[in-house]
Amino acid sequence: MSDPVVRTTSGEVRGLQRGELSAFLGIPFAKAPVGDLRFAAPVPPEPWSGVRDAREYGATAQRGETGPTLIPEPSIPGESTLNVNVFTPRPGEPEAKLPVLVYIHGGGYVAGSPASPWYDGRAFNRDGIVTVSISYRLGFDGFGHIAGAPSNRGIRDWIAALEWVQANIAAFGGDPARVTIAGQSAGGGAVLTLLGLPAAQHLFHAVWALSPAVVSVPAERARTLAAKLANLAGVTPTREGFASLPEERIKELQDAAGRHDSKDRLAGVQAFLDDGLAWGPAVDGDLLTQPTLESIRSGVGADKPLVLGTTDDEFTMITDGAKGKLRLVPAGVALGMLGLSRDVRRAYLAANRAQHRKGTAAMLGRFTTDHVFRTGVVRVADARGDAPTWAYRFAWASPTRTWALHCLDVPFWFDCLDDPAVASIAGDAPPPRLADALHGAAAAFIRDGDPGWPEWRGGATRVFGGDPSAPDVLADGYASVRALV
Known part of the structure; x- marks a missing residue:
């Protein structure tokens, strides 16, 4: 079978045929942000003649060796860093009108790459979903304040990529009227930022936020x-x-x-x-006129279904190294040193007795997890009121890293447990049934707008990978963080 060719608004691209599925990699959605365009808003690419090769990943904004990371996200040299990767089972068939997933990578807004093998869309393609991963400018280049330059350039890159999807995804078999945006960590924060952004409302129709780090830099x-x-x-x-x-x-x-x-x-x-983070979406009075949580509370994005959740111990791995030093420090004292009042400490420790019994290091790790990630789930879900919102927790603990840690859910969500890099974070035998459940819920949501469990309505939460003897859905699955909200 020959490699497929698809016509975009800028010209034809040749992808890579992989069995019954196709991949189109490194397609520019904007000109290279170099020279006079370095700190500019994204500019549409120049049209090309002939057929452009799209069989290798494009350049990434992330540069150089990053060292060991929880998710394999390679850096690829080059100037044309604003590109998309499209994975589809129906290239060149606009009549297919398949639902579309657009994924935004994480990395604290300073790192990360859309070229991760974990973000390959083959599992979602198998489920009849066209998948797109996008790039954006990182760190100061993407989000730093510069007098005389457009603000929030990274957000403008997300918008430009989504505009490219609206204009081109039908040619890849996708339906521009059925676009779900999703992301993890900073990518989860990115999709919530877009959910609360009036200027982006016409570009997507549903949102899934994994471990969202909501950032609104004053x-x-x-x-x-x-x-x-x-x-x-x-x-x-x-x-x-x-x-x-x-x-x-x-x-x-x-x-x-x-x-x-x-x-x-x-x-x-x-x-x-x-x-919070230094570099990320900033309240600029132009694109972002108010913090994302306030925008969501005001009703922006209320017409769009939202799923959001976290792992149970996103950052507890970080405090493990301090076990020895913290062994003799009472958890209440340590939490007091971090600014919690006596009443809040007592309520919080009472709601987290099982974690408290694991020691002060574990308790501080849970507090960091709750402060950075899990309280955000409650705040956002509550702020949405009656808007369609579902919450979940990923509770399965890594056999190699002890905890249900940051990024552990990603290979289950993408159902890519066969990737060699998964073993380092999930062990040699990660449970396929857990991937079936989490990925299946994501696919159902992208197709039908419902992940398959009750809406939030005050706390209803689906627990993936929890105690087999406990129910899958808890009436208030984030009760343990409410003392901090």
Whole structure:
């Protein structure tokens, strides 16, 4: 069978035939963000003549070796970093009108890659769903405040990619009227940002947020961080000043500028919990006029079905290394040092007795998980009121990493347990039935707008991989975090 060719609005592309499925990789949705376009809003690509090869992943905004990561996300060199990857069972068949999944990768808004083998759409293709993974500018280039440049360039990249989907996905067998956006971690925060963004409402129809890190950097903090970076670089905090710095230097300085200055480790942790990520969606008064949670509470996106959830111990792996030092520190004292009042500490510890019994390190890991991720589920779900909203938890503990940790749910959600890199995070024999359940719920939601369990309505939560003797759906599955909300 020959490799398929599909016509897009910019020209024809040749994909890769893989059995009954096809992959089209590295298709530009915007011009390369270099030179005069480096800090500009995305610009549509120049049309091309002939057939463009789309059989290898395009360049990524992530650069260089990242070292070991929980999700394999390779860096690919090159300038044309604004591209999409399309996986489809029905290329060149606009009459197929299959539902569409658009996936936004995570990485704290400073890292990550759409070229991960885990984001390959073959399992969703098997279920009759066209799958798209997209790229976007990262870190300061994507989200830093620059006088004289468009704000939130990374968000503008998401919008441009979704506009490309609207204009082109029918040619790949997809239905532009049935687009679900999904993402994990920063990608989960990205899709919630889009859910609360009035300018993006016409570009998608449903949302699934895995472990969403909801970020709305205040305008003043965005300006302060940019000024700090410029000062470190010895340039003026203007478009011209930042443009004089090579991307390698920007990357180095953004890490330094976003780092908390305190030499007290506990104070640094508290500052991170209070301030959140340095680089990410910022309240700019233009594209984002208010924080995402406030926008959702006001009713933006209420017509769109939403599923959101977390793993049970996203960050507990981080505190494991401090077990020895924390062994003799009561959990209540440690939580008090992080700013929790006595009444909140008592209520929170009472609601987390099982975790408390595992020691102070485990309790602090759970608190960090709850503060950064799980309270956000409750806040967003409650803010939606009667809008169609479903919540879940991923409770299966990794046999290699002890906990139901950050990113562990991703290979189950994509049903890619056969990928060799899965063993490092999920062991040599991850349960296929768990993948069937989680991936099956995702596919059902993308196709039909319902994942298959009761809506939130005050706390109803589907638990994946929990105690087999307990019910799959809890009446209030996030009750243990409510003392923090």
